[in-house]
Amino acid sequence: MKGLSIIFLVLYFFLVSFFIDDTIAADDQTKINNGVYIVYMGAAASSIVYNHAQLLDSLLKRKENALVHTYKNGFSGFAARVSAEEALELSKKPGVVSVFPDPLLKLHTTRSWDFLKYQTDLLIDSNPHSNSDPQESDAIIGILDTGIWPESESFNDKNMGPIPTRWKGSCMKGSDDSSSFNCNRKIIGAKFYNDDDDLTAKYHTNSPRDMIGHGTHVAATAAGSVVQNASYYGLAMGSAKGGSPGSRIAMYRVCSPDGCRGSNILAAFDDAIADGVDILSLSLGAGSGFSPELSSDPIAIGAFHAVEQGITVVCSAGNDGPGSETVVNDAPWLLTVAASTIDRDFHSLVMVGDGRVFKVKFFFLVKFSVSKICKVMNFDALTFQGEAINFSTLKKSPVHPLINGKSAKKRDANEDEASRCDPESLDESLIKGAIVVCHKDNEFSTDELKEQMQELGAIGVVVGNDKQGAVAFNYGAFPVTVISSKDEAEILAYINSTRNPVATILPTDAVTPYMPAPVIAYFSSRGPSNSRNILKPDITAPGVNILAAWMGNDTQEALQGKDPPLFNVISGTSMSCPHVSGIAANIKQQNPSWSPSAIRSAIMTTATQINNKKAAITADSGSIATSYDFGAGEISPTAPLQPGLVYETDTIDYLNFLCYSGYNIPKIKVIATTIPTNFTCPKESSIELISNINYPSISISGFNGSRTVTRTATNVAGDDESSYVVSTDAPEGINVKVIPGKLQFSKNGQKLSYQVTFSSTVSLLKEDLFGSITWSNGKYKVRIPFVVSSSTSNKGSDN
Structure with a gap:
């Protein structure tokens, strides 16, 4: 993409629905998912209950081939072009775990x-x-x-x-x-x-x-x-x-x-x-x-x-x-x-101002940093740091006409729309041959703005936008740069201070090392x-x-x-x-x-x-x-x-995660390849128990004063004997206690468990709190982050 523009422009497509909405007609559903449904049949096996093509033939009366893909290696199933009614019939067939629309990511x-x-x-x-x-x-x-x-x-x-x-x-x-x-x-x-x-x-x-x-x-x-x-x-x-x-x-x-x-x-x-x-x-x-x-x-x-x-x-x-x-x-x-x-960082500088009179006026109108005051007193052009990739061929000194989009509005146009450089609100005769200052919201991309200003005859665009941050969009040979709203205000003050404001936009320069x-x-x-x-x-x-x-x-x-x-x-x-x-x-x-x-x-x-x-x-x-x-x-x-220790999350952890998330065994079979024959969801399967799976971070929701979780670390350092001591970085409002406080490993591959108890020192958490737990043996530091929140889980399954 150009900066983010490849993703947000060339490939800016919304995800289609993953579910069949009862309010959507069958014909509309077919359009949404391209008429293709994924038929998922669980684990791959050497002998599949149904041949995919035969299963389709048993259902479809039309002669054309509806099969799109066949899945047979890591899992079993197929994708086929069928109607919503046919998809429903497929979902009832023996051996079919689930049928859902083909999504577009x-x-x-x-x-x-x-x-x-x-x-x-x-x-x-x-x-x-x-x-x-x-x-x-x-x-x-x-x-x-x-x-x-x-x-x-x-x-x-x-x-x-x-x-x-x-x-x-x-x-x-x-x-x-x-x-x-x-x-x-x-x-x-x-x-x-x-x-x-x-x-x-x-x-x-x-x-x-x-x-x-x-x-x-x-x-x-x-x-x-x-x-x-x-x-x-x-x-x-x-x-x-x-x-x-x-x-x-x-x-x-x-x-x-x-x-x-x-x-x-x-x-x-x-x-x-x-x-x-x-x-x-x-x-x-x-x-x-x-x-x-x-x-x-x-x-x-x-x-x-x-x-x-x-x-x-x-x-x-x-x-x-x-x-x-x-x-x-x-x-x-x-x-x-x-x-x-x-x-x-990729900087494309904006230079404004030309002559003693303009700069003296500007000096009294705007609050300056020390560096900018010095530039004014030395009667140099004012320079503002912009972010962009462009190969500007404008003159290196500020001699090109500079105009605020708001000042170039048509007689009956809206001022806010003109300040954002909405092309329908601008007077082309005023834009032509000038560098235009535009205040950007997120209604359309800077790349679109560039193309629109080019069509109106502008020779460059200065965009005021704080949200684009350090991302340098690519504008090719056309001079475009993005500045902060603070710098935009100073440039607008300069424009308002003089009869003939001038500027230039310099080509991009890569700045290294850039901090922070x-x-x-x-x-x-x-x-x-x-x-x-x-x-x-x-x-x-x-x-x-x-x-x-x-x-x-x-x-x-x-x-x-x-x-x-x-x-x-x-x-x-x-x-x-x-x-x-x-x-x-x-x-x-x-x-x-x-x-x-x-x-x-x-x-x-x-x-x-x-x-x-x-x-x-x-x-x-x-x-x-x-x-x-x-x-x-x-x-x-x-x-x-060479991390010293690792936290291994196994298949049982993942299956328990699904149980804790509200999925029952039939629904879990939609996702998992194989489930141990003796596996059942724990009797206590609340969402809060997800915090207890052996993940290399800890996240606790619905915190109401105290919670204990367990973690298991595996020694992968290769040392026969190794002793790790714990330290915690806890935010104000939370006490963190780790038992035991020392892990003594005697061989490589050995697993040792510990418990972490979080307790509140305040009656009510007003915000999510972040910290970390670190095990160290003098050679390795093994850190996992944690977050404690009184909020409940965002969503779970209803199944």
Whole structure:
């Protein structure tokens, strides 16, 4: 995307309903889900009760083939194009667990990896990290996305060994490619999943080739080979690489510009399980307002089966922040990733003012910082820091006419609409040839604003907006920059102080090292999760202004007279997710026997909570970030390789989670592959008991004065004997007592449990309280965050 614009503009599609609303007619339901329903039949078995095609034939009287996908590896079922009435009949057939509409989900570097390493080195007392070379990794990262551009230099296979023999996948070349699609020892597998409906058929390539760019960018971030002198037209120059350059990539193209079909996602999960991937990376999901129940969530269902097979599934948290309760992909078997900045910022400066008279007037009209007063007294042009990517060719000195959108309104137009630069409210004759100052709300994107001002003849746009934060949108050659509302007020005061205001917008410059960093991105979705008793997101990673490989034929992104870019700078939790996927692959390579939950625990317990100013990480607003913003903190690229202890969450934990969430055994069978024959839901199955599953964080809702939870830690340090002592960081209003206060391990792999009792020191909690529990043996520090809330769980199942 351009900044966030690829996700929010090119791929801005709302999630369709996951449920059949009784108020919607059958014909309308068919339109919503493209006429496709997912028929889920539970665990895969060597002998399936029904052949999928035969089951359909027994129901359908029409002759055309209705079967879209068949699922037979990690789980059983199929997707078919049927009517709502036929879907209802299918749901009654023996062996069918559930039938639900096919949902449409949406897609949610030269420096980011160096920044993460610097952040780890900044912590003097951080965990020791492995000296193993990630180039030696042979892990396989499966990516569900928009496809991949195999000719990118980021996917060269120089010095890579043979393809791992455990790989069982294939490389689908396709039939309508402009050039042949070839896999190699880096891209070892590629598959595509197409729909044949009229809405999306025009975007299909019948190939795994990426025609959007998103999947290529994600794959390169996770496992791209090292590429020297990479940049976006000279901007952000450096060596581009993925988090696990030695890992292999398997691409599953499940998305088109319309979004990502749930039936395709389930098909890709099914294939990936059989193919032999180690990690699955999904930079996609529902919108926060459309988050489905687990029993009809294709990501949650597919991931449960994958995790049971030992595959770590990493998902983006969503781009619906900064509001609370917006996090998606929050099932406890997923590793959910928020987005944060790195220590590089893209500045496009605005210079205003020309001459002694204008500046003296301006001096008396506006309150100045010391630096701006000095600039005025020295009669230099005033400079304001803007955020953007543009390649402005305006003059370097402020000589271009500057106008406030409000001052350019038509005679009968609304002033507020004109100040926002609504094109219908502006007088084109006043806009033409000028730089326009616009106050942006969120009714339309800055990219749309740019196009509208270009059509009116403006030569540049200065946008006042506090919500865009550190995200640099890409405006190509047209001069656009985004400033704070405070600076906007000063520029407007300057305009009002003189008869002929002038300005210029300078081309973007990459500023490093930028402080503070990391900062939680304004767009990153926040907790609490749907179940307040599981803390989500789990972790944060770089997701703002990330440079990585791009498709090689994107003429729309190309500057005039230039070839299409080979790299692009974009933002989103889509970009933070593959950072974690790459690190997870390195952990798996070094610790091949570790379970997905052990990998997740290692990542979470070794995270950092300080920025490059050695202060607490903040949100974009400047407030101290909490676990609802970043989970356990910012990921470390090396510390998780040797975490000391891990918290393993097993299948019984996940089944109990479903029980505690209100699901009965028949409903649990919708999600789980296999349930132990003797498993029953605990007699006490309240939502509050979710806090007790063995997760590497603690979240307590409905707190009424006292609560005790249990955690079990596993020694993975390899030491025969090791003693860990506990320390707690508790906020005012809560006492935290850990029993025992010392864990004495005698061998590697040993598990020891402890209890944590939270008690209130106040009569009523007025807000959610955050803290942490840390076990240390002098070599390793193993930290888990906690949150205590008097609020109840957001939602549970009614089944």
